[in-house]
Amino acid sequence: MHLDIPTLTIVSLLMGIAASVGFTSLMAVLNTQKVLRIWVASIWITTFGITLIGLRNQIPDAISIVVGNGLLVTGNILALKGIAQHLGLAMRWRWPCSLALVYTGAIAWFAYVSPNLGARLLAGSLQAMAFNLAYAYLLLRYHEPEIRKSCLIAGIVLLINGLFYAARAFMPLTPGASQNLMLAGMPVAATYVIGILTTLASYFALLQLITERLMVDLRRAARTDGLTGLLNRSAIVGEGRAALERCLERDQPFALLIFDLDYFKQINDRWGHDAGDAVLRHVTQQLREVIQWPGHLASRYGGEEFVVALPGATLEQALATAERLRHALAHSHARVGEHTIPVTASIGVAAARQGTRFEHLVRQADQAMYRTKFDGRNGVSAADEHNGVLAEAGNSRC
Numbered sequence: 001m002h003l004d005i006p007t008l009t010i011v012s013l014l015m016g017i018a019a020s021v022g023f024t025s026l027m028a029v030l031n032t033q034k035v036l037r038i039w040v041a042s043i044w045i046t047t048f049g050i051t052l053i054g055l056r057n058q059i060p061d062a063i064s065i066v067v068g069n070g071l072l073v074t075g076n077i078l079a080l081k082g083i084a085q086h087l088g089l090a091m092r093w094r095w096p097c098s099l100a101l102v103y104t105g106a107i108a109w110f111a112y113v114s115p116n117l118g119a120r121l122l123a124g125s126l127q128a129m130a131f132n133l134a135y136a137y138l139l140l141r142y143h144e145p146e147i148r149k150s151c152l153i154a155g156i157v158l159l160i161n162g163l164f165y166a167a168r169a170f171m172p173l174t175p176g177a178s179q180n181l182m183l184a185g186m187p188v189a190a191t192y193v194i195g196i197l198t199t200l201a202s203y204f205a206l207l208q209l210i211t212e213r214l215m216v217d218l219r220r221a222a223r224t225d226g227l228t229g230l231l232n233r234s235a236i237v238g239e240g241r242a243a244l245e246r247c248l249e250r251d252q253p254f255a256l257l258i259f260d261l262d263y264f265k266q267i268n269d270r271w272g273h274d275a276g277d278a279v280l281r282h283v284t285q286q287l288r289e290v291i292q293w294p295g296h297l298a299s300r301y302g303g304e305e306f307v308v309a310l311p312g313a314t315l316e317q318a319l320a321t322a323e324r325l326r327h328a329l330a331h332s333h334a335r336v337g338e339h340t341i342p343v344t345a346s347i348g349v350a351a352a353r354q355g356t357r358f359e360h361l362v363r364q365a366d367q368a369m370y371r372t373k374f375d376g377r378n379g380v381s382a383a384d385e386h387n388g389v390l391a392e393a394g395n396s397r398c
Contacts, residue, residue, distance in 0.1 A: 012196055016043065027040050066108045076100075077097065079135065080131060087138060087143065140159070236299030256349070256352075257308050257318055257347055259322070264303075279343055282335075283343060291308055293313060308321075330378060347379070348365040348370070350368060350382070
């Protein structure tokens with residue numbers, strides 16, 4: 001069967017349209033996946049560019065050659081932006097946009113000023129190679145552990161794409177091709193077939209990236225509190241148990257603090273539940289800034305109650321951490337519109353011994369916290385690690 005370039009261009013165009021429609025439909029369902037919007041725009045723009053190039057001899061060459069290739073490189077820039085956003089990276093626009101301008105200028109030069117089909121194909125292959133290698137580099141170098149598998153697969157696919165375009169740059173043209181790409185000959189047509197296959201593989205790689213990211217997001221949503229972004233109760237219990245077991249196996253200390261916001265019901269009654277939510281977000285921000293302990297676990301345990309687990313921390317270290325947190329809360333105010341709301345917390349601290357269960361540690365810290373409330377709130381108390389008698393942690397009042 002003879003496959004010429006016009007036929008392959010139509011096949012590539014139809015595949016691009018199918019992919020564009022498919023990814024657009026997927027975006028309509030997964031509308032929370034912002035990066036998908038960028039990739040959908042990239043695929044549509046690339047497909048439109050292929051359409052213009054495929055209409056050579058049917059529309060003005062300036063549109064078919066220059067605008068068509070300009071759209072192709074624009075689609076590549078958007079794809080790069082999408083991959084960077086998928087990985088949580090800030091994209092630097094300078095080199096992609098500079099490459100796009102140089103590439104489009106080169107295409108126009110070798111189409112009108114110094115006509116040279118071979119030079120145009122070389123420029124097209126090199127820009128596609130550069131972008132595919134950039135995609136692969138980002139995915140293989142900066143992937144998160146949770147999405148490692150899909151990033152490795154996509155990175156390898158796009159690396160192969162880049163190497164293919166590097167080889168394509170040296171494909172010979174048929175002597176009679178002149179300046180018409182559609183007459184470039186069988187070697188170039190063969191690269192079109194491979195290009196269609198590698199592009200199809202790229203689409204499946206994108207689907208894998210989206211699917212694994214969605215699975216990670218769902219797992220995170222199942223274990224985090226929607227208001228604060230901290231671990232929820234079931235997550236802190238599960239992860240706390242595992243962390244405690246690891247520390248006990250390695251004969252390392254483990255401490256836990258639990259705190260409750262003072263007079264929180266009065267805040268809700270006076271200012272409303274929206275203000276209460278603002279206070280909880282404020283407390284979460286203070287918690288993130290103050291608790292710098294490596295490997296700590298922070299949770300909204302329920303209502304206005306929070307739990308922080310400190311693997312590797314002694315009771316003394318946990319008390320010092322709790323006091324810093326208490327001080328930060330007492331000397332900051334939550335802002336709600338034009339109003340400021342003072343916030344204080346009562347904190348209880350407990351340290352684990354061999355054989356201590358995580359739930360028992362929480363109960364010990366909880367009892368210490370209620371001792372703090374009994375003593376006047378806005379303080380820190382420790383559960384005695386030997387006999388369970390509560391011991392006040394020094395002068396911790398304002």
